[in-house]
Structure formats: C-alpha cells, structure tokens
Amino acid sequence: MLSNLKPQAADKILMLIEEFKADTRQGKIDLGVGVYKDPQGVTPVMRAVKAAEQRIWESQTSKAYTGLAGEPEYRSAMAEMVLGDVPADRLASVATVGGTGAIRQALELARMANPGLTVHVADPTWPNHLSIMKFMGLPFVEYRYFDAASRGVDFDGMKQDIARAGKGDIVLLHGCCHNPTGANLTQEQWQEVIAILAKSGAVPLIDLAYQGFGDGLEADAVATRLVAGSLPEVLIAASCSKNFGIYRERTGILMALAENGAARDLSQGAMAFLNRQTYSFPPDHGARIVSTILTDAALRADWATELEEVRGTMLGLRDQLAAELRELSGSDRFDFIQRHRGMFSRLGATPEQVAKLRSDAAIYLVGDSRLNIAGLNRDTVPVLARAIIDAGI
Structure with missing residues (x-):
C-alpha cells in the first residue's frame, strides 16, 4: 500500500x-x-513567557484533557485582545494547533456551511494558504493585491476582483502585516472592502498572525475590529507564535462571529466537532501561557513592553x-x-x-x-x- x-x-x-x-x-x-x-x-523566550511558565509549573496539579474548544479563559483573553469589546452574543471560538490549524478549521467550517463556496485569496499570499486549499480540494481564485511597480497595494485591482465574490464565498484577508509583501491597506481602504463584502454577502476570513508587529498591539487590531463590527458573519484565525514568541507551542484560535445567538450556537458546536475529528483536544501549554499573561496586569504590561x-x-x-x-x-x-x-x-x-x-x-x-x-x-x-x-x- x-x-x-x-x-x-x-x-x-x-x-x-x-x-x-x-x-x-x-x-x-x-x-x-x-x-x-x-x-x-x-x-x-520573552520574559513574561518564562515567568508564566514558572507559575504554571509551580501551580499546575494535573495534565488531564481540557475541553474540545480549549480553556474558556484562553479563548476569552484572546477575544478581548483581538476584538476589544467582545460581542459575546455573536462569538464562537475554539483553540487550535497554531494559526495554521485555525486557518484549516476555518476553511473546514466554511465548507460545512456552504459546500459550493469559492475562496478568494490575495495574489500573493502566504504560500501555505494555497497549499491547504489545494489539498482540501477547495476551489479558489486569486485577487490582485500587490503592485510590483510601487511595491504597494493594487487597490483598484483588489476591489474589482473581490467584488466578484458571491454570497457565502470566503474572502481571505490579512488583518495586518501582509505576508509576504509587508504592504497593508489603509483604514479608509478597509472601509471600502467592508462595503464590497456587505453588498455581495461574501464572508471575510481574517488571518491575524502578526498583531503587535506592525503599528502596535491596538493599532494592528483596528482593521479586524472594523470588519467584525460591520458585517454579520466574520471568521478570524489568530496566532500567538509571533507576538508571544511561542512558535513551537502551536497556539492559535479560531473565532466565528455569527449573525445571531442561534447561529453562534451552531457554529460553536460545529467548531468543537471539527476539533474532535482533527486532533480531539487542542494543545494547552501555550494557551495557558497566553492566558496567564493576558489575565495578570504585571505580566501583561511586561509582555507588551517587550513586544513593543x-x-x-x-x-x-x-x-x-x-x-x-x-x-x-x-x-x-x-x-x-x-x-x-x-x-x-x-x-x-x-x-x-x-x-x-x-x-x-x-x-x-x-x-x-x-x-x-x-x-x-x-x-x-x-x-x-x-x-x-x-x-x-
């Protein structure tokens, strides 16, 4: 065989x-x-990460499984960091195996909800986006993004291309610090993208892998928050590899903002099911490091200082x-x-x-x-x- x-x-x-x-x-x-x-x-290894690991080592009494969706404290802390004022009545989330795992689960979730979807992805984008979609057999088309002459964003081309996305399609967007180009949309351009998506009914999937690496922790979340506050359905795949420096711990999260509470509950159940089918319980050590830092004022301040x-x-x-x-x-x-x-x-x-x-x-x-x-x-x-x-x- x-x-x-x-x-x-x-x-x-x-x-x-x-x-x-x-x-x-x-x-x-x-x-x-x-x-x-x-x-x-x-x-x-960041100072706050070392301190959090020491605290976990001293206080942890069990290595038993966590929940299928991951620890609630981690999911709550990450939602607050990414979204600020968390719309709890619309938000479903699961811990994932890194940001890559969040992308994969997001695409699986989208396919469950709309088997006939097409994914619209930037040209260029992180190569693993394309690799994952090809492996899954998901149809995708590329939209213009990078202008080779100016080394900036070809925004007119981008707008024309993403306007072709249909209702229930996925438009994959980089929340900040575009990989591989480093060229980002302005806040005004994000507003235009939101208007296009609102008109078409396409669903944005935001890959947020570098929050804090661009213009600052809060500034790098502005675009994601704009999208989340403006559209009825949004998927967000976030990673802790870069901003917490815990690459090998494979710590990520998938968040789904649904139109209403009933759709949120359906999303939460489907996301937990996907975790179970893929790797059962998500890894906990990195997630516990992150939640320990984000929920402790002193550790969070030291981490934010080092990140800056x-x-x-x-x-x-x-x-x-x-x-x-x-x-x-x-x-x-x-x-x-x-x-x-x-x-x-x-x-x-x-x-x-x-x-x-x-x-x-x-x-x-x-x-x-x-x-x-x-x-x-x-x-x-x-x-x-x-x-x-x-x-x-």
Missing part, C-alpha cells in the same frame, strides 16, 4: 532552510525563515536599510521598505537576482524576493544593501 504513495513537492521555505544550513561560508545571512531574531541572531521593543527593532532595521539603499542607489526607489510593516517586505527582485544574492553574497531570500526584516541586525544591513545593488535589483 505505502509504495503507492506519490512523492510530494518539498516546501520551498523548508528547502531554503536546509540549503542555508549546508552553506559553509562565513557571514551567511538567513532572511528566508519567518521567525523573529534578536540582534544576536536568537529567537528569544521587538516592533521597534524591526522598524529601526527598516529605516536603516532604506537609508543605506537610498545612499547607494542615489534614489528613493527602496523607500517602500520604510512604509511596509511587519516582518516581511517583498523586494520585487527576479528569481535570477534572488539566486545571485545567494550565490554571490550568501544571502538567503525566498524565491519571490520576500525579505525577513527580523533576520537582520545593524551589522548585516549594510551587507544586504550593497548586495542588493550589486545584484541589479
């Missing part, structure tokens, strides 16, 4: 990680993998890289790096130029020229800037 399996295409980012590891050159720079690194090149330090570091690196490139190129054509937000920017380089960075300068980017800003430090920024110019980007 097993010999009948077909070889699967390797994940391009995972392949890049292995290629980077095999490179023996001194001074090689990894700007491909999407994790935050401090100036020493380490993905640190992380955000400030990335903004500083953006400013430095844009300034270096401005000086070397004698132009402002790279100033989009300063305007982008989050971990990533798309340089707009060709695959050949990306390959040249790798072969000539041992600088590793994803093939579409997505650059992980958090993989840089003050010493490597000038190296990257010079390599970008030498590669003819």
